[in-house]
Amino acid sequence: MKDKFMRFMYGRYGVDSFSKFLVIAGIILLALSGFFEYGWILYLLSLVLLAYSYFRIFSKNHSRRYAENQTWLKYTSRFRRAFGNLRYRVRHMKSYHIYKCPSCSQKIRIPRGKGRIEIRCPKCGTKFIKNS
Structure with missing residues (x-):
């Protein structure tokens, strides 16, 4: 089974930082959709995010997916750096x-x-x- 999956994924883009974010955001929206009166909107949005994330993972257009990920990393670098600094300080606090x-x-x-x-x-x- 693992060998079949590896052959299927050969030449495909795979998982990157942006697709991980899309999957997590989709799952969170899916969980929140049950708590609101108009939860079907969140449900549809979560399905769109999950579908797009899997489209990116299975895509064979590496240059386009790489450019999307680089744009994502550029816009989130300040937050990732601040979170990394906070983790470093907490880890060494003792x-x-x-x-x-x-x-x-x-x-x-x-x-x-x-x-x-x-x-x-x-x-x-x-x-x-x-x-x-």
Whole structure:
């Protein structure tokens, strides 16, 4: 079965960031359609999104799908970067403090539990004192 699916997908575009978004948005709209009086509109919109996402996944026009994905990535880069920074800070929150250099605003990661320490910025060389 896996071999048949691999042969079927050969030459097709496949899953990318934009198609993942379309599938997730379609499923969310499908789930929300049951809670509203005019839910059939959300239901139809979800079906359109899901159909378009599968059209993109099974498409053989690589250049067109790649251009669509690049446009999507360009417009969402600010949000993805902010979310990635937030994930990084939350992941390292237990072990590290993250301070900004007062002169150049470079972010510096300092281990927790070292007491009051002098920090030297690796970018500009400015020294400042912070609690660890």
